Structures are given as structure tokens and as C-alpha cells.
Amino acid sequence: MDTQGQVRTWLLEQQDWLQEAADKLLKHGILTPKDISHLVALLKTPAGQAVPKNRSFDELTHAPVGSVLRLKSIADVEGIESLGPRAPLDFGPGNLTVIYGHNGSGKSCYTRILKKATGKARASDLKPNVFHATPAASKCTLNFELDQTADSVEWHITHPAIEQLREIDIFDSDEALHYLKSESAATYSPPIMGLFEKLAAGTDAVKDALQAEQDQLVSKLPVIPASYHETSIGKSYRSLGTLAASAVEQLLSWSSEDASSLEALNERLKTTDPASLAKQKRDTSVQLMHLINGVKKAAVAYGPAQAEIIRALRSAASEKRQIAIEGAHAKSAVLEGVGTSTWKAMWEAARAYSQIPYPGQLYPVTQDGRCVLCQQTLPPDAQQRLNNFEAFIHSRLEADAKAAELTYNETLRALPDSLTEAEVQTQCTAAALTSPEWHAALWRFWRSVGESRKALLDHEQAGLAGLIPDFTANLLILDRFAQQLTSEAAQFDQDALQFDRPKALAEKAVLEARQWVSQQSEAVRNEQQRLKDYKLLDKLKSTASSRRISTKATEISENVVTEVYVARFNKELRALGATRIQVELVKTRTSRGKVLHQLRLKAVKSGDHSPDKVLSEGERRIISLAAFLADVTDKPGVAPFIFDDPISSLDHDFEWKVACRLAELAKERQVLIFTHRLSLYGAMDDVAKKIGESWKKNNLQQMCIESFGGVSGHPAHQAVWSSSTKTANNILLDRLRDAKKAGEAAGAAAYYSLAQGICSDFRKLIERSVEDDLLFKIVVRHRRGISTDGRLPALLGITREDLHRIDDLMTKYSCFEHSQSDELPVQPPEEAELKADIESLKQWRDDLEARRKKAA
The missing domain is CATH 1.20.120 (Four Helix Bundle (Hemerythrin (Met), subunit A))
Structure with a gap:
């Protein structure tokens, strides 16, 4: 499979967000900040983490197209280094320009300007002339031609690099040292490798964005007081990230039982007479149980079930009385009302009075007797009526009526009395129910009891007795309180015998810590979410690692980068006459999609094998130049090469080879040479002439720059x-x-x-x-x-x-x-x-x- 096919297959094995990044790079060449934000958002979605197989990546086969760039001049230099030219430094219309100047004439100053303005990695910061007053501005104008279109940029030393000029390549002593001592990635590599480099940079940007987002997730969890640090609660609080959700919920719980336990512990720790306090607790418990029993008794007595029983008894008594009255009428009653309570009262009063006129005789005395009420002689029908009434009084119907009425009345008399508000307050105080809520609830209950009692005793003539409040839940609380008092009393009895204060203090610290943590509930839940988000971002950052990109880049780099790069280096060594130097360019590693290479000595048997410590100064210079040319000469497009004293430390043989190589480069692109060596000045004239008189006339420009009065860079x-x-x-x-x-x-x-x-x-x-x-x-x-x-x-x-x-x-x-x-x-x-x-x-x-x- 060809390289493009391998890359396409590999891309289709990646998550969609990474495929999206590669697609944008292939189509547009860059990833904008907006693209990075989009990729971050996509990475967070299930769709972005899926692995689709439908992208074609057709652009993998497109060849790169470069631009043609010429540097025309540097003009209007103000306040930069020692430069102060009276006229622009014009590089002329040809491809080969040699600028000669003595030491201090400003050659390196111009080179430093170009390195900074073109954004070179090893460009040094520019400064004004330290021997002059601070200038109003430090700037210059760079005139150039891009794809045959003239352009000009006024550039200040604090401005960013000029994007149109980034393709210019510059060789000076710093670049020579870099190629000699450091690992370096090829300035230009094939589009396939360029894709990996940009893709690695893009994933790093995504990772950086995720890191920035993660950096914002700062914990706002309050710091637990130091006194709680070593409690079990404190340790759990300080390691929330390791706790399960259920454990966190348990950590945040704080019940009334916990509050009571803490209060009891504080009380135990404060008391000096636990025996006395134990008695007080038991007394309070007794009062509380009296209150509880009274409420329970009233709740039953005035509850719906008992109310229905009373109503049933009332109804039974009324029904039986009605039946008795009807029975009395059946006994020859002439007037209405016989059998009623009023009538019965009158009958019993007459019975008592009858003992006065007829002592010792059974009532009623009808034989030869008179009526005890009207004192008239009783005719036979009246005698019979009175005997019938007496028989009714002793009949079964009357007995049933009396029994039903007795039961009803006894039930009413058994109803417990209600309490007054003052009595309720007294009970609350005695039972240690100091909360106003308890007084209000109990008074509401007993006031309802009083209203129900009054209605029942009034036989509900003015209306039915109402429902009393349901006190069941409160009774459960009061029962637990009573048990707590009993338990506390037992604890104080035990404390009176032996009190383990350190243990009590430890228990108190745990309860106080639990109470404090429960008060941070909202902060704890926010921290849980923060930790969850933080963990998710860690996972996403791991997904956005450029490691797998570097791994794939390493896999395909041997053929498409290393072999070609090394071949170019060896070719440059031959062109510069340096093949006798035992040096080679080797691949060292791949980092973030970039393949790194370094110069090494060949066949080293011992000692330090770095070229900068073994080779002569001239040898170091020539192989650095070879590495530089191998690095930059195969870039797409046509951009200027700038050389600052390229033959420094070289002998006349190497100098001539360099001159020939620079002239060869000038056949295809603009070459600018700054030198202080007259020998190179003359050599460039000779090699240009060898190319041809016509070529020399059209392309070679030799010029001088000079310094005067502490100011350099004057074209002369x-x-x-x-x-x-x-x-x-x-x-x-x-x-x-x-x-x-x-x-x-x-x-x-x-x-x-x-x-x-x-x-x-x-x-x-x-x-x-x-x-x-x-x-x-x-x-x-x-x-x-x-x-x-x-x-x-x-x-x-x-x-x-x-x-x-x-x-x-x-x-x-x-x-x-x-x-x-x-x-x-x-x-x-x-x-x-x-x-x-x-x-x-x-x-x-x-x-x-x-x-x-x-x-x-």
C-alpha cells in the first residue's frame, strides 16, 4: 500500500474529532482558534468519540504549491541596533547579491532584523543603539515582491513576524551552532509528514484548551477546621474524590438523633454531678411519660372510634326510652308524656308522699284510698290505671331503658378532662419540652379535646364533636425522647461510677465534624460535580494525546523523511567538498509528529562523540552549512536564502566550494550574502562569471556598507x-x-x-x-x-x-x-x-x- 493509502487507513481508525481535524488541515492547511473550539466541543460528544468510516480524504494526493518571494530592500531604519543608513539597503533586481563590509559595519544587524521579522526560532531580541538616547520608535520598512506583486510593511521590533516573509531562510553563526549541537526537525517535509506535524500541534492545542478549562475548575470546598482533621469524618471529607455516591450521602446526613447525641455528650462533659443529673433525667422522663399517657388516653377517648361508640350508646338509650314510653301509653295512658323522665320523677315523688297518708302500704294505694296527687276518691278505672302505671315502672322495657341510659351516662362521665393552657405549659416545663412548638402543638391538641368533650356532654345538640389533631408522629418523637432520657440517666449513673472523658471527647469531635460537614452540603455537591468534570477532562486530555500521531509519523517517516533528508545532506557534503569528514545525519526520535535528526560522528570508538567537541572550527562550519542546505533547499516555492559570513573559519578550498554552491542556488532563487572577506567577494565574481557573462550581468550585484560616527549600515x-x-x-x-x-x-x-x-x-x-x-x-x-x-x-x-x-x-x-x-x-x-x-x-x-x- 502507498504512503497516502496507509495514512488514509490510519485516519479511518481514529475518532471522528481527530478525523475532522485532519480533514480541515487537508482542506485549509491550518486549524484556527474557532476550529480548535469546535474540536473540543466535538471531542466531548459520543458522536465525536465514534469511529466513522465514510471520509475520503481526497486531498492526501494533492501536491503542495509554493509562492515566489523576493526581498527588495530594507528602508527607513530607525532606532534598531547601531543601524542608521542614509539610504535603503537595496538588494537589486538579480538573484545574487554580495554585501561587503568591515567588522562593525552593520552586516549582522541587518541579519538580526531579518531573522526577527521573519519569525525564526533562534532570532534574538532587537534593541536600540545603547550609546544613543532612547529613540521615539524602533522600526524599519521591508519591501518585497510576492508572486510578482509588490508589497511593503512597516515593521516595529515589538511587532509579530511578517507572515509573508516566513519562508525566507537565514544562515548565521547561531544557526550553524544549532545544526551542530541540537536535534532538529526538517524545515520542510513532505505534505504527509506536514499533516502529522500539524495534526500533532492541533491535538496539543485541543489538549491545551481542555487543560485551560480544567484549570478553571478550582475547588471551592471550605477547609474543614483543623480540630476535625483526624476524625473519620474529616478524613472522608478531605478525600471526597475516592468516595462512592452513597458514602457521600451518608457523610452529609445529620439527624435529630445525631443532634440529641451531641447535646447529650456536651451535657455529660459539662456536668460535675452525674448522679444528680441522672435523677433529674429520670424525673423528667416520668413527667414526660405522664404527659404521653395523658395524650394517648385523650386521643383514644376522643378519637373517631370512641366518638362513634358514644353516639351509638346515646342512640340506644334514646331508642329504648322511646320504646318504654310507647309501652306506658299502652297501659291505658290518657295523657301524653307518660313514661318520660318528667313523668317518672312525678311518679316517684308521689310514691314517697304516699308513705305519709298510707304508711307501710304498697304504692299505689287504690283500695279505699284516695289519689295522693288530687286527693279525690279513686273510681275503679282510676284504680286500674294507677296499678297499670306501677306495673309499667317495674316492666322489662323500663329496665332496658334505664340500663341503656346508665351506660351512656357512665361513658360520658368516664371522658377524661381536658387541660387548660396553663396546665399544658406546666406539663411542657416538667417534661423538658422547652420548644415553643411543643407548647403550641400540645395546646392545640388539648383545646380540641375540650371542644369535643363539651359537644359530647351536650349530647352534640349544637353540632357534632370535631376531630382532634392526629398526634401519632409527635407521640413517636416523645416516646424516643423518653427513651433517650432513660438512656441518658443510665449513662449518667455509669458516669457517676467511672467517666471515660477522652472517649467522650473523641465521640464529640466526630459528631461536631459530621454536623459541620452536613452544613457544607451544597459545597460538597458542587465539589462532587467539579471532581466528576475534572476526571472527565483528564480522560479527554488522554484522548487528545499526540502520542499515537507521533507513533504513526515514526512508522512512515523512514522512507518519506529520513532517507530523503539524509540523502540531501550527503549530497550537500559532496557539493561542499566535505565528504572526508566522518559525520552523518541520523534520525533520533519523533516528537509530536515531527521527525528529529542530529549530526553524529561516524565510527567513534571512545570518548565524547559530539561533533562540536571533536571537529575543527572549519569542519564544524562546513557540516553545519551542509545540514542547513539539506534542511531548506527542497521546500516548495521560491524564497530568498540569506547568509551571514558563511565562510567564517573556512580555508580557501572550502571557501571556493561554498562560493560555487551559493552561485548554484542563485540560479533558482534570490541569494543574499553578507561578508567581511574580500576573498569571498572576489570568488563570487569568479563563480558568477563561470555561469556566464550574461547571467553575471543580470544577477550579480556587489555592494558595500560602512559605518561612521558610531552609526552603521550605510550603503556605499x-x-x-x-x-x-x-x-x-x-x-x-x-x-x-x-x-x-x-x-x-x-x-x-x-x-x-x-x-x-x-x-x-x-x-x-x-x-x-x-x-x-x-x-x-x-x-x-x-x-x-x-x-x-x-x-x-x-x-x-x-x-x-x-x-x-x-x-x-x-x-x-x-x-x-x-x-x-x-x-x-x-x-x-x-x-x-x-x-x-x-x-x-x-x-x-x-x-x-x-x-x-x-x-x-
């Missing part, structure tokens, strides 16, 4: 010795015109001041004329060898007059290049004489060139 005209001899002649004539004007304006001193320098540079130009014109560049200073390719015949055109001309001019102007006698200082020639000499050299050159062309 090429010196006379570094310009073509024709150009140098014209430069000197221009300078001579300026010197003449200065003399005319300010006098001879002004002229001689400038003429001194012109004479010195004219002496250098004469030397250059020997190399470039007389000897036709066969032998040139700072060049590796002698160039004879078709040039030797030109020497046949040299005449004795040419030699005398050069010798005369060298003799005349050497005094301005070398030290002069203090007694006999040589004054520069007047303007006309100096002009004639300069123009004569120009004319000689033209004549020599003409003769050679004619001879050819």
Missing part, C-alpha cells in the same frame, strides 16, 4: 579597488569635480582634504589597472588560481611605453598610499594636473584595448 558606492577600472576612472573624475567645487567655495584646505583621498584611491586604481588591463585579468588578487583561458595572447600587445606609463604613475602616487616623511610631506597635485593624470590612465586603457582588438 563600491570602492575604487572593487569597481571595474573604467567605472573607477569615472568615479575619481566625479570626486575630483566635487573637490574642485569645495576648493572654490571654501579654499585650498577644503580641496586638499578631498584630493588626498582621491590620490590614494588613484594609486589603488593603478594597481587594479595592472591586474585587469595590463595583465588582462590573468592574475588577480583574492582569486584561487591563474586564469589563462584564451588570455595569454593579449600579453603580446604590451609595449615598453605601457610599462613606463604605469611605472611613472605608480611612482608619482605611491606617496599617497604609503607613509610620508614628516619633514617633506607631499602635497596633492592641483586639480588640473590630477585630472590630466587620471584621464591619461583612462586614455591609455582605451588605447591598449583598441590595440588588442586590432591584433586579434
Whole structure:
């Protein structure tokens, strides 16, 4: 299976949130903060943690497309390092620019600006000129061309890197040291590996977002008082995360029994006479039981069942009386009301009175007797009626009526009395029911009892007796209280014999801790949720680990990264002539999707094997340069390469190889070289010429920068010795015109001041004329060898007059290049004489060139 196929198969084995991240990276190349937030939200869902198989990842086969970037100039530099150029540093239209300058001329300052502005990892912070006052601003303008579109950015040293310039690659001493000593990932790797690197970075961003969310989950659980720390409750409270939900609920429970136990413990610990307190508890318990029994008795006596019994007895008595009355009427009663209680009262009163007129005779006395009420003689029918009434009084119906009425009345008399409010208060006090709620509940009960009693005794004529409050739950509480008092009394009896105070104090601490924890119920539940959320985020962070991405990257990196990278390094070693150095580039590890490599010595048998401690300075420099070029040359797109003193510590062989390699690079892209070595300055001219005169003319630009008055970075005209001899002649004539004007304006001193320098540079130009014109560049200073390719015949055109001309001019102007006698200082020639000499050299050159062309 090809690499793309392997990656696609691997991606389809990942959770949906990671597939989503890969899909976005393949389509857009980056993950925005909004994308990261979306991935975090997706990761938290069941759908995001599922493993779908329906994505195609078509973009895996798309080739990367790069941009074309050219750096045009650095302008308007203010307040950065020692730079203070009067004009922009213009890199010209060609691909190869060599900027020469002495030490301190500002070369490295420009390099540091470019490293910082392009966002390089090892860029140092920029600062203003420490020898000048703090500037109003520290900035510059970078002009560039991206895909043939000109652009310009004013960049301040505190600004972030310029995104359009990030693809610029820069080599300097810091980069050389990094490649020599540190592990490094290839700046560019194939899109497949780039995907893994970005995917690892994306998962790290997701993990960081989860970590930030987790960091917000700060515990707000109150700290338990130190005195409770070592109790079982305190230990459980401080380890809530390990407790089951049921254990937490038990931890938060606080019952009335717990409160009573704590109160009892406090009482035990405070009392000095436990025996007396035990008696008090028992007395209180007795009073409480009296109260309980009274309530229970009243609850039964006035309960619904007993009320129904009383009503049934009342109804039975009434019914039986009615039957008796009806029986009395049946005994020849003439008037209404016979058999009623009033009638019976009258009958019994008559019976008692009858003993006065008829002592010893049975009532009623009807034979020869008179009526004891009206005292009239009783006719036979009246006698019979009275005897019938007496028989009724002693009949079964009357007896039943009396029995029913007796039972009813005795039941009413058995009803317990209700209590007054004052009596209720007295009972509460005696039973230690000090809470106003108890007094209110008991008074409500007994007041209802009194109302029911009154209604029942009034035979419910004004209305039925109401229901009394249900006191069952309260009775259970009171029963437990009574048992508690009894238990406490027994405990105080035991305490009177022997009291284990330390044990009591420990029990008290546990109960107080339980009470305190129960008061933190809301905080504990919030902490439970926080711990749950924290644990979930830990799990999600583990899911968002980049480890499996690095593992897969390691698996496929050998072919697509390491072999190619190592091959590029070995190729660069060959191009730079450094294959004899026993060094190799090896893969060390894979971190977050990036494959890391490091330079190692080959065939080391003992001791420290790091190249920086074994190789010479020049060898270290050349292999660092090879590693840098292997790293950056295969990136997509075309971006500038910038080299700051690339040949530092190199001998002339390595220097020439470097010059050739840099010129080769310049065929495809812009190469900027900062150097203080004239040898490299000349070598770049030679290698450019080898590519072709036309290419050199269109691409090579050589320039100088200089420092003056503590300020560096000034672009300067090429010196006379570094310009073509024709150009140098014209430069000197221009300078001579300026010197003449200065003399005319300010006098001879002004002229001689400038003429001194012109004479010195004219002496250098004469030397250059020997190399470039007389000897036709066969032998040139700072060049590796002698160039004879078709040039030797030109020497046949040299005449004795040419030699005398050069010798005369060298003799005349050497005094301005070398030290002069203090007694006999040589004054520069007047303007006309100096002009004639300069123009004569120009004319000689033209004549020599003409003769050679004619001879050819």
C-alpha cells in the first residue's frame, strides 16, 4: 500500500474529532482558534468519540504549491541596533547579491532584523543603539515582491513576524551552532509528514484548551477546621474524590438523633454531678411519660372510634326510652308524656308522699284510698290505671331503658378532662419540652379535646364533636425522647461510677465534624460535580494525546523523511567538498509528529562523540552549512536564502566550494550574502562569471556598507579597488569635480582634504589597472588560481611605453598610499594636473584595448 493509502487507513481508525481535524488541515492547511473550539466541543460528544468510516480524504494526493518571494530592500531604519543608513539597503533586481563590509559595519544587524521579522526560532531580541538616547520608535520598512506583486510593511521590533516573509531562510553563526549541537526537525517535509506535524500541534492545542478549562475548575470546598482533621469524618471529607455516591450521602446526613447525641455528650462533659443529673433525667422522663399517657388516653377517648361508640350508646338509650314510653301509653295512658323522665320523677315523688297518708302500704294505694296527687276518691278505672302505671315502672322495657341510659351516662362521665393552657405549659416545663412548638402543638391538641368533650356532654345538640389533631408522629418523637432520657440517666449513673472523658471527647469531635460537614452540603455537591468534570477532562486530555500521531509519523517517516533528508545532506557534503569528514545525519526520535535528526560522528570508538567537541572550527562550519542546505533547499516555492559570513573559519578550498554552491542556488532563487572577506567577494565574481557573462550581468550585484560616527549600515558606492577600472576612472573624475567645487567655495584646505583621498584611491586604481588591463585579468588578487583561458595572447600587445606609463604613475602616487616623511610631506597635485593624470590612465586603457582588438 502507498504512503497516502496507509495514512488514509490510519485516519479511518481514529475518532471522528481527530478525523475532522485532519480533514480541515487537508482542506485549509491550518486549524484556527474557532476550529480548535469546535474540536473540543466535538471531542466531548459520543458522536465525536465514534469511529466513522465514510471520509475520503481526497486531498492526501494533492501536491503542495509554493509562492515566489523576493526581498527588495530594507528602508527607513530607525532606532534598531547601531543601524542608521542614509539610504535603503537595496538588494537589486538579480538573484545574487554580495554585501561587503568591515567588522562593525552593520552586516549582522541587518541579519538580526531579518531573522526577527521573519519569525525564526533562534532570532534574538532587537534593541536600540545603547550609546544613543532612547529613540521615539524602533522600526524599519521591508519591501518585497510576492508572486510578482509588490508589497511593503512597516515593521516595529515589538511587532509579530511578517507572515509573508516566513519562508525566507537565514544562515548565521547561531544557526550553524544549532545544526551542530541540537536535534532538529526538517524545515520542510513532505505534505504527509506536514499533516502529522500539524495534526500533532492541533491535538496539543485541543489538549491545551481542555487543560485551560480544567484549570478553571478550582475547588471551592471550605477547609474543614483543623480540630476535625483526624476524625473519620474529616478524613472522608478531605478525600471526597475516592468516595462512592452513597458514602457521600451518608457523610452529609445529620439527624435529630445525631443532634440529641451531641447535646447529650456536651451535657455529660459539662456536668460535675452525674448522679444528680441522672435523677433529674429520670424525673423528667416520668413527667414526660405522664404527659404521653395523658395524650394517648385523650386521643383514644376522643378519637373517631370512641366518638362513634358514644353516639351509638346515646342512640340506644334514646331508642329504648322511646320504646318504654310507647309501652306506658299502652297501659291505658290518657295523657301524653307518660313514661318520660318528667313523668317518672312525678311518679316517684308521689310514691314517697304516699308513705305519709298510707304508711307501710304498697304504692299505689287504690283500695279505699284516695289519689295522693288530687286527693279525690279513686273510681275503679282510676284504680286500674294507677296499678297499670306501677306495673309499667317495674316492666322489662323500663329496665332496658334505664340500663341503656346508665351506660351512656357512665361513658360520658368516664371522658377524661381536658387541660387548660396553663396546665399544658406546666406539663411542657416538667417534661423538658422547652420548644415553643411543643407548647403550641400540645395546646392545640388539648383545646380540641375540650371542644369535643363539651359537644359530647351536650349530647352534640349544637353540632357534632370535631376531630382532634392526629398526634401519632409527635407521640413517636416523645416516646424516643423518653427513651433517650432513660438512656441518658443510665449513662449518667455509669458516669457517676467511672467517666471515660477522652472517649467522650473523641465521640464529640466526630459528631461536631459530621454536623459541620452536613452544613457544607451544597459545597460538597458542587465539589462532587467539579471532581466528576475534572476526571472527565483528564480522560479527554488522554484522548487528545499526540502520542499515537507521533507513533504513526515514526512508522512512515523512514522512507518519506529520513532517507530523503539524509540523502540531501550527503549530497550537500559532496557539493561542499566535505565528504572526508566522518559525520552523518541520523534520525533520533519523533516528537509530536515531527521527525528529529542530529549530526553524529561516524565510527567513534571512545570518548565524547559530539561533533562540536571533536571537529575543527572549519569542519564544524562546513557540516553545519551542509545540514542547513539539506534542511531548506527542497521546500516548495521560491524564497530568498540569506547568509551571514558563511565562510567564517573556512580555508580557501572550502571557501571556493561554498562560493560555487551559493552561485548554484542563485540560479533558482534570490541569494543574499553578507561578508567581511574580500576573498569571498572576489570568488563570487569568479563563480558568477563561470555561469556566464550574461547571467553575471543580470544577477550579480556587489555592494558595500560602512559605518561612521558610531552609526552603521550605510550603503556605499563600491570602492575604487572593487569597481571595474573604467567605472573607477569615472568615479575619481566625479570626486575630483566635487573637490574642485569645495576648493572654490571654501579654499585650498577644503580641496586638499578631498584630493588626498582621491590620490590614494588613484594609486589603488593603478594597481587594479595592472591586474585587469595590463595583465588582462590573468592574475588577480583574492582569486584561487591563474586564469589563462584564451588570455595569454593579449600579453603580446604590451609595449615598453605601457610599462613606463604605469611605472611613472605608480611612482608619482605611491606617496599617497604609503607613509610620508614628516619633514617633506607631499602635497596633492592641483586639480588640473590630477585630472590630466587620471584621464591619461583612462586614455591609455582605451588605447591598449583598441590595440588588442586590432591584433586579434
